[in-house]
Amino acid sequence: MNHSDVAELENIHLRLHWSSLVFDAISQIRTLILPVILLLFGAARGENFWLIIGAASVVPTMIYSVIRYITLRFQIDNGQMIVKHGLIFRNVRSIPITKIQNIDFVQNPLHRLLGVAEVRVETASGSEPEATLRVLKLEQVERLRAEIFEQRQIDSLESHDIGAPSTTNSGSEFASEVGTEGVVPSGFALANIQVQPIAILQIPASWLFYAGLASNRGALLIGVLFAFAFEANIFKRLDFQKLRQLIPANLGTAMMIVSAIAIFVALMVLLRLLGIIWYQLRFHGYTLTRKGDDLRISCGMFTKVQATVPRQRIQFISVQSNLIMRLLGFSAVRIETASSGKNLEDATQSVSSRWFVPIVPNDRLAELIGQIRPGLTWDDNAFQFQPISSRAAKRISRLAVLIAIILCAAGLIYSRPWGALVGVVALPAFLWVFRKGVHCTKFATTTDGVVFRSGVFTTKTSMTFFEKIQSLEVTQTPFDRRWGMAKLVLDTAAAGPAEHVIEIGMLDQSVAFEEHQTIKRLAALHQPVFQ
Amino acid sequence: VNSHEIHNSYAEHSLPIGESELSDFSSTPAPLPLYELDPRVIQVDVVGGVIFTALLAVGALVGLAILWVAQGFGIIWYTVAGCAFIGLFGLSVLSLTWPRIEYKNYRWRLDDQSLEVHRGVWFKHRISVPLGRVQHADVAQGPLLRKFGLGTLVINTAGTSNAQIEISGLAHEVAIKLRDRLVQQTQSRVVT
Numbered sequence: 130m131n132h133s134d135v136a137e138l139e140n141i142h143l144r145l146h147w148s149s150l151v152f153d154a155i156s157q158i159r160t161l162i163l164p165v166i167l168l169l170f171g172a173a174r175g176e177n178f179w180l181i182i183g184a185a186s187v188v189p190t191m192i193y194s195v196i197r198y199i200t201l202r203f204q205i206d207n208g209q210m211i212v213k214h215g216l217i218f219r220n221v222r223s224i225p226i227t228k229i230q231n232i233d234f235v236q237n238p239l240h241r242l243l244g245v246a247e248v249r250v251e252t253a254s255g256s257e258p259e260a261t262l263r264v265l266k267l268e269q270v271e272r273l274r275a276e277i278f279e280q281r282q283i284d285s286l287e288s289h290d291i292g293a294p295s296t297t298n299s300g301s302e303f304a305s306e307v308g309t310e311g312v313v314p315s316g317f318a319l320a321n322i323q324v325q326p327i328a329i330l331q332i333p334a335s336w337l338f339y340a341g342l343a344s345n346r347g348a349l350l351i352g353v354l355f356a357f358a359f360e361a362n363i364f365k366r367l368d369f370q371k372l373r374q375l376i377p378a379n380l381g382t383a384m385m386i387v388s389a390i391a392i393f394v395a396l397m398v399l400l401r402l403l404g405i406i407w408y409q410l411r412f413h414g415y416t417l418t419r420k421g422d423d424l425r426i427s428c429g430m431f432t433k434v435q436a437t438v439p440r441q442r443i444q445f446i447s448v449q450s451n452l453i454m455r456l457l458g459f460s461a462v463r464i465e466t467a468s469s470g471k472n473l474e475d476a477t478q479s480v481s482s483r484w485f486v487p488i489v490p491n492d493r494l495a496e497l498i499g500q501i502r503p504g505l506t507w508d509d510n511a512f513q514f515q516p517i518s519s520r521a522a523k524r525i526s527r528l529a530v531l532i533a534i535i536l537c538a539a540g541l542i543y544s545r546p547w548g549a550l551v552g553v554v555a556l557p558a559f560l561w562v563f564r565k566g567v568h569c570t571k572f573a574t575t576t577d578g579v580v581f582r583s584g585v586f587t588t589k590t591s592m593t594f595f596e597k598i599q600s601l602e603v604t605q606t607p608f609d610r611r612w613g614m615a616k617l618v619l620d621t622a623a624a625g626p627a628e629h630v631i632e633i634g635m636l637d638q639s640v641a642f643e644e645h646q647t648i649k650r651l652a653a654l655h656q657p658v659f660q
Numbered sequence: 661v662n663s664h665e666i667h668n669s670y671a672e673h674s675l676p677i678g679e680s681e682l683s684d685f686s687s688t689p690a691p692l693p694l695y696e697l698d699p700r701v702i703q704v705d706v707v708g709g710v711i712f713t714a715l716l717a718v719g720a721l722v723g724l725a726i727l728w729v730a731q732g733f734g735i736i737w738y739t740v741a742g743c744a745f746i747g748l749f750g751l752s753v754l755s756l757t758w759p760r761i762e763y764k765n766y767r768w769r770l771d772d773q774s775l776e777v778h779r780g781v782w783f784k785h786r787i788s789v790p791l792g793r794v795q796h797a798d799v800a801q802g803p804l805l806r807k808f809g810l811g812t813l814v815i816n817t818a819g820t821s822n823a824q825i826e827i828s829g830l831a832h833e834v835a836i837k838l839r840d841r842l843v844q845q846t847q848s849r850v851v852t
Contacts, residue, residue, distance in 0.1 A: 467818065599793050599819030605784040620819035630821070645786060652790035653773035 145201050146245045146266050153194035153263060157187070203262065205276050210250065212260050222260060224250065232274055233481070237432040246270050278423070325420070329500045332415035332428075332488060336459070340412075340488035341405030343453035350403045411480075412487050419500055426480055436481035440501060442466045444623035447591040448494060448507070455588065460494060462486035464501065465623030483626040502594075505577055509590075512580050514571040521567045521635040524612055529559035572633050579619060579648060581631045589629040595648070595655035597621045603645045605638070615641035619648070694767035694778065700808045701829030702759045708804055709755025713748060720744040768827055770838060775815070777827055787825055791845040793817050799835045811835035815842065 201214040209223045234246040245264040265273070413430035419440075427435040445465035454460060464485045489497055498507040518524075533556035540548030565585045573580045578594035602618045609615055615638045619631040636644070724744065727737055767778040774788040800812045811832040815825045830838070 598790065599817040600787060600789045600822050600825065602788070602822060603786040605780075607782050610784070618822070620817070620822040622818040622820060625820065642786070645788065649774050649776075649788045649790055653792070656792045 143203055143265075143269055145198055145262065146243070146264050147198075148243045148245055149198045149264050150194060152240075152247070153198070154191065156263070157190050157194070201262075203260075205273070210260075210277070212262075224260065226277055229277055232277055233434070233436040234270055234274075235432065235434050236429075240264060241433070248273065278420070326418045326425075327420070327500075328416065328418050329424075330415075330417040330486065330489065330493070330497060332412060332486075334409065334413075336488045336490070337408045337412055337415075338405055339454070339457050339459055340461070341408035342401055343451055343457065343459070343488075344404045344408065345400075346407045347400035347403035350407065351400065408487065412484070415487070417486065417497075424501065426485070428480065434480050438464065438466060438481050438485075440503075443501060444597045444621045445591060445593050445627060446498060446501060447589055447627040447629050448498075449584075449587060449589045449627075449629070450491075451587040454488070458491050459488050460491055461488055462494070462497065462501075463627040465621075465625065465627050467622040479626070502577070505592075507592075512573040512575060514573045514580070514582065515640075517567065517570050517572075517633065517635045518612075518614055518637045518640070520612060520637075521570075521614070522564050524614070524635065525563040525567050526560055529556065529563050532559055567635070570633070570635075572631075574644065574647060574651075579631060581629075581633060583629075589627075591627065591629045591631060593619055593621050593623070593631055595651045596657045597623075598648065598652040601645060601648055601652070603641045609635075609638075613638045617641050617644055617648075692769050692771045694769045694776075697763060697766050697768075697827075697829040698810055698831040698834070699763065700810055700831075702763050704804050704808050704810060704829065705759030705762070706756060709759065710752070713752045713755050716751065717748050720748060763829075766829070768830075770841065775825075775838075775842065777825065787822065789815055789817055789825060791842070793819075794842045794845070797839045797842045799832070799839050801832065805829075805832075813838055 196216050197214050200216055201212070203210065203212040205211075205226070208226050210226055210229065211221065211223045213219065213221045229250055233249045233251070235249075236246045240246055243264075244267050246267055247264050248262040248270055250260040250262070410430045412428045415426070415428040418425050422440050424438045424440055425435065426438075427433065443464050443466055447463045447465070448460050449463060450460040462485050464482055466482060486497065495507045498505055533552040535552075536555050537549045537552030540551035542548065562585055566583070569585055569588065570583045572582070575592075578592050578597070580590065580592045582588065582590040598619050599622060600620045602620070603615050604618065605615045612635075614635050616632060616634040617636055618633075621631075633641075724737070724741055727740060731737060761781055762779075765779060765781050765784075769776045772791070774790045775794075777785070777787045779785055779787075795816045795818055797816065798814045800814055801810070802812075805811060805828075809832050810829055812826055812828040813830055813835045815827075817823055817825070827835075827838075
């Protein structure tokens with residue numbers, strides 16, 4: 130098929146690129162890595178049994194992907210994206226373009242070599258992408274993308290009354306506008322009229338350096354290395370006797386200690402270095418732009434990722450920073466969308482939710498978040514944070530003492546009487562961390578939603594919005610009741626990649642019940658516009 | 661006896677839901693009364709508990725018989741039998757009393773803002789689903805509930821940790837009415 134002379138995508142049947150077969154095979158091998166290894170080992174030893182098992186598990190999927198490649202056709206027709214495939218059972222899926230939330234693409238080095246990309250079309254339903262097209266030629270990707278976004282812009286312009294002089298104020302007008310059907314919060318409407326892309330944020334290499342420095346990503350990579358080493362039985366093959374001979378015999382105790390420290394420091398430096406490299410590779414050339422209501426991220430050195438997030442779909446904004454980031458004056462912003470799924474290692478999904486903005490200086494946070502959600506002012510001083518119960522520190526201290534006593538007892542079992550020291554030493558540490566934790570936990574109810582902050586070392590400040598709250602719950606354990614306390618939990622459609630949930634524990638019972646009523650009322654007032 | 665009363669009070673309000681426009685944030689309306697479940701649910705739960713205990717007792721008897729065939733009477737047999745007896749006795753006491761305690765700690769209310777459920781004996785929960793957040797709602801009836809004319813209202817939201825909320829033991833017609841009201845509320849709100 131030759132598409133180059135075709136201007137319109139409409140009614141043209143497009144098909145996958147031939148290299149689809151290769152990439153399908155690669156992705157299958159990746160998921161079936163264990164069976165494949167077994168198969169190779171077995172085959173090398175001449176055991177036919179494993180060969181048969183391996184073939185039985187690989188061949189059907191291979192056949193499936195060949196059939197899929199041969200039969201898959203997709204087109205955009207009459208406002209619908211239609212994907213057909215299947216030989217015996219014809220599979221036709223039509224997705225209304227207006228329902229398409231995201232069209233993301235991933236391009237790894239091999240993809241780039243062949244001039245193709247993997248495309249993922251997502252709708253609001255469920256956590257699975259509605260259609261994954263692996264892989265398409267780049268020009269097709271661009272055309273598909275252009276078509277879909279053009280259609281969406283037209284639709285959103287049609288659905289809002291452009292002539293109305295409504296769009297001067299943003300977010301704060303929220304409450305007055307709900308109640309009437311179909312009214313879009315004015316900030317969103319305004320955004321739809323400006324269809325020019327606006328650059329919101331570009332992350333220079335120097336920030337990524339800091340991000341890597343602050344992250345524990347390196348530790349994770351080391352963990353992966355260890356796992357590989359175990360798989361390959363490296364530890365069993367190592368000759369520790371020979372290793373020992375490498376250490377000079379006449380080393381004094383002081384020298385031993387010094388070299389141990391040196392090795393430790395070197396390891397730490399290595400960890401940080403790995404973190405820095407990971408960040409540089411993953412987020413190289415990070416740009417965040419906004420076109421209408423779509424936030425678009427593109428980044429990556431070798432594997433390039435482009436992900437789109439419609440901002441109405443953002444359920445949850447979380448600003449997080451660990452100790453090092455706080456020292457450097459940086460934060461990371463994570464968001465959660467309704468369909469951000471469980472499959473976090475998926476490149477586009479993890480970039481668009483887990484790593485939404487990997488690093489940003491604190492003084493640009495307010496501006497950035499104002500773009501993510503129009504009308505929202507992100508200002509620690511304006512939030513009017515409330516602490517949790519004043520008796521929480523006392524309650525948590527008792528818990529610390531209890532844990533220390535248990536540690537003492539456990540220590541005594543191992544060695545008497547010095548084992549008890551474990552608990553004695555641990556007590557102040559526990560007390561400090563627990564009490565600090567209580568001190569760091571606070572919440573605020575603003576005009577937009579609920580803000581919750583917690584964390585001693587890694588501070589997480591998260592916000593969800595009244596129209597995104599699906600249900601709320603106050604729970605009391607028997608212990609809570611003894612202390613006259615309760616926990617307030619807000620449930621949203623967000624799937625949880627930000628690793629922070631709004632569960633405000635150890636509130637005074639009366640405060641919890643009161644907040645429950647207030648938030649419930651506000652949630653009922655702010656009805657969701659987009660479902 | 662009580663069920664009649666509840667039905668009457670329900671009928672008086674016809675629907676214990678504010679039909680008015682959503683009230684604004686500043687004025688706090690007096691909360692509507694909380695309703696109890698249909699008291700017949702106590703009988704349902706007692707019957708269910710008794711059946712369960714009886715099945716366990718049969719199981720225990722079979723087990724003891726097998727043990728007797730294998731080993732005859734002895735220390736082991738008497739210990740096992742004693743434990744089984746104590747366990748079953750405790751369970752039957754619990755299945756006779758617990759449903760009433762649970763019932764006493766169960767309340768619900770629907771107002772113009774949300775559906776609210778209070779429940780739990782040791783672990784207390786107060787759950788609210790704001791109106792318009794209900795994705796779909798079903799009324800389910802097991803054989804026992806059907807026999808007693810009761811139903812379980814199952815509410816599904818788009819949430820994650822608390823996506824499904826159940827009220828088990830409403831009079832069937834009340835459950836149906838509630839379901840219709842909740843779904844109607846959602847339909848009138850969804851735009852796209």
